[in-house]
Amino acid sequence: MPNTPDILLLQLFFIFVWAKLFGEVFERLSLPAVVGEILAGILLGPYATKFITPSDTLRSIAEVGAIFLLFSVGLETRPKELLSVGRESLRVAIAGVALPFALGFAYMLLRHHPTPEAIFVAAAMVATSVGVTARVLGDMDVLQTRSARIILGAAVFDDILGLLVLALVTGLVSVGGVKWWALVLLIVEAITFAIFMIFLAPRIIGRIRPAVSRMSTRNAPLILALAICLGLSVAAEKIGMAAIIGAFFAGLAFAEYSPEWDLQRRVNGITEFLTPYFFFVMGARLNLQVFTGDIIFAAVMVSLLAIFSKIVGCGLPLWREGREIALRVGVGMTPRGEVGLIVALVGLQMKILSDAAYGIVIFMTGVTTLVAPPVLRYLYRRKTPQPVAAD
């Protein structure tokens, strides 16, 4: 289809309805909506029915959608709450980041993929999408159990650690090859940036809060937040990281003031409008022909490693608390959801992920996201949940 405004509007309408329809059907089948929206893109995309080939404009809109998706995730992440959920969550998150990365990286190298590609597939295995798990736990009314609170706390650390890994990875790849001084510099840079955004940025916002409320512009806090989100996205890209990393940390910085300024609901409108295009375009990019016997095998292996490494990595630090809690937390941390996709998007933007490796990441994202909810339901159903603080 040619890219005139009229066609664009028609596509925006059609994709929105089509993606949301698949999401709704998936939800009714107790499956995560995100997988349905990706499937919607795969089915209509240029590699299946060839119904819609995303234009440059549509891809740009999808990428702006990814930025607001991560901004929303950041807004929902209260740095202050991290300090209260304690050490268990942090230990779970660290082990749950390190093990998947190590196993994924080693496996992809063994398969003779180029090092940058191996790094990106490994990075996509790191991230936890807490949305899917939180939904299941909420539906089962077990959000107050100890395991659920560890999961939610760990997932928050996990987002930050995962984005730090992505920042390192993109930085490394743009520097070109692993040099020790560059790696050290990058780690220092990324951690400094994270600490600044988590601890100092909210204070700065607190300082300028009176000035913001004196501004004549309508909705000044929202305007400020949007400007900072766009600005940090540009800045992150300028220093060689992904734009979405900037957006996530911008969200973190505003998280504390989000209730007061009613940011979450307003940004939520933007996110609900734009993210279906992100999921659809990511699905449409999947070349189904890459799934030869060899790549299917690799995709299954990577998926198994992704599940195994999260269950072991997140479960092990909790082993003393009993197999029940360890398993629940491990399975709860398994779904990669949209965060895996975000890493894949960055890999594609940097032209590092081949079609085959992209196929592996999408497959792994889909499998981990689909498998976790039923297992989680089973694990929590085995014992009637106690109202508070027990499993």
Added chain:
Amino acid sequence: MPNTPDILLLQLFFIFVWAKLFGEVFERLSLPAVVGEILAGILLGPYATKFITPSDTLRSIAEVGAIFLLFSVGLETRPKELLSVGRESLRVAIAGVALPFALGFAYMLLRHHPTPEAIFVAAAMVATSVGVTARVLGDMDVLQTRSARIILGAAVFDDILGLLVLALVTGLVSVGGVKWWALVLLIVEAITFAIFMIFLAPRIIGRIRPAVSRMSTRNAPLILALAICLGLSVAAEKIGMAAIIGAFFAGLAFAEYSPEWDLQRRVNGITEFLTPYFFFVMGARLNLQVFTGDIIFAAVMVSLLAIFSKIVGCGLPLWREGREIALRVGVGMTPRGEVGLIVALVGLQMKILSDAAYGIVIFMTGVTTLVAPPVLRYLYRRKTPQPVAAD
């Protein structure tokens, strides 16, 4: 600048901050922000400093912004409230639509502009942007006076009548020439559509409301509203009207359920994000070189006619109530603001407005929007406002 995603992101950031900065400066000077955001576009655009030439993608984003701007206007328009503000508002609105259109059309024909262009300039003179006036009245704390309530009521009718005029105009121009049967058919079509959206659509939404709340998709009402907004925009375009007309009536249909479903605030997030691009792009499209002596004269004349026709058209039906009220209402209905721009956008999209006529419309929009607030402040300051229902 080339149109890569990175450049787009940089432009999105830069334009957003730049436009909002101008908006803030204008607000501080007690001038309407919308004029500042347009000026921001004029200054950086290809006809002045040539700093940013909007790409196709940016223009598409601006047009999506226009759709959501009108959707928001529709959401804020409660059809039920129209029935309570009574006949005065309706009479004010009808006279305030007919006179500017007639005078504008006649003047442009006298100047030997082509008939379709004359129709579009006249249509741009019809619409009232109540936002600017409402802001002034709110700041002066006189929203409860009788004249203020007539203005706000008339402005609501005015939006609907103005959009009907635009629907007729776009329909006529796409049919190609004024044929009596086509005109009658169009009027019937447009009025049927308006009646359906104002009276029947809310009932249908009320009927499916239980089904919507049973849906598994998160934020199902918002998703439904966005889908209908996009769908009616596409549909309006398909039958030869402007997309934004569909968006406006979609907003009208949901207006009644907006508080229950918290639609306004969520859609507001999208509008706040996207409309600066609309204003900026509209400003950037203004070719300053068209302002030769002749066109400046025409622009001044059209602006004077636009002011005179609203003051007389809206004031005359209230003459019996005293010059004070008549004048206040007439001046309050004068600013064209974003609604004039929307008509200009449609004219550009249909390739009917020449650069010169576009310049005239932008000039008229700017003048009417800038002139009204100070005069309005003067008129309301002359007499201390009474708390309720008196002027």
